[in-house]
């Protein structure tokens with residue numbers, strides 16, 4: 001388990017030079033969880049992830065790993081702890097003059113492990129990441145996705161409890177990103193490794209993370225299970241990140257209808273957000289049958305988040321105001337979110 005308690009980090013000294021990169025960060029990552037931290041450039045993501053293994057030392061606060069306070073460790077103890085924390089990077093950080101085998105073997109060589117043990121372990125790792133046939137190649141002979149696989153194999157060499165991913169897929173195309181995310185999921189599922197990732201890409205959060213924290217200006221603006229933050233983002237920054245992947249903008253044709261219907265009937269157009277069980281029930285047809293209203297689906301999509309069905313629909317409800325109000329209450333009872341559409345409906 002990884003815990004940050006009120007972590008601050010400042011760079012530079014003196015009023016003018018001092019930059020407060022982290023301003024009191026609190027979060028907890030449970031064992032076996034994939035936790036994502038998303039934020040724009042300069043928000044403090046790199047600083048935060050580097051504070052986990054003390055590549056950056058927090059100015060104050062606590063970093064606890066399985067109950068151990070990282071800031072209280074001696075240099076020797078810290079070296080031991082760091083073996084339990086693997087890290088992968090956006091630019092892979094492979095040694096260009098070494099083969100793939102030698103790159104993956106490096107952490108074990110530095111630990112002075114016996115040659116035979118290293119050979120066995122590296123072959124296992126290369127097979128785990130699907131690169132057993134590339135052992136004798138050099139990094140320059142591999143694609144970006146393959147290089148990141150090597151990075152993952154190397155990070156796993158010392159059998160870590162935690163894997164830190166620093167923008168691990170930001171340099172990759174969408175297909176390669178998916179393959180690398182799939183591999184990271186396998187690292188969690190098969191090896192039980194806890195994963196902390198920082199990214200500026202909300203699709204990465206959607207596709208792989210269990211929980212997310214949105215960081216802005218050195219502070220966590222919002223955090224929670226991915227399904228909750230995606231379905232009910234509270235802060236403007238979380239809303240803007242969610243919008244980058246769940247396009248809930250209203251198409252012009254529907255906007256025209258909203259404008260027209262809001263003059264004639266102020267209770268006309270609604271956004272319904274379904275999640276979990278409410279998607280599997282025929283909620284809209286039930287509503288139309290129970291109440292004397294017409295339900296007209298205008299726009300939307302149904303997808304899956306973390307294996308949980310999720311829908312975001314714009315619907316027009318036509319009928320008496322009282323009947324519409326009752327239908328809205330009925331939909332709310334069914335564990336769906338329904339809001340009248342204004343400019344900002346999510």
Ligand SMILES: Nc1ncnc2c1ncn2[C@@H]1O[C@H](COP(=O)(O)OP(=O)(O)OP(=O)(O)O)[C@@H](O)[C@H]1O
Pocket residue numbers: 011012019020021039040041042043044045046047048200
């Ligand atoms: N070594 C440093 N010395 C001084 N200021 C720094 C240092 N590293 C980061 N900063 C500052 O701290 C703030 C947070 O930077 P950080 O790199 O952690 O953000 P980030 O979210 O990772 O951004 P990016 O995605 O662009 O890397 C920024 O204002 C940055 O300029």
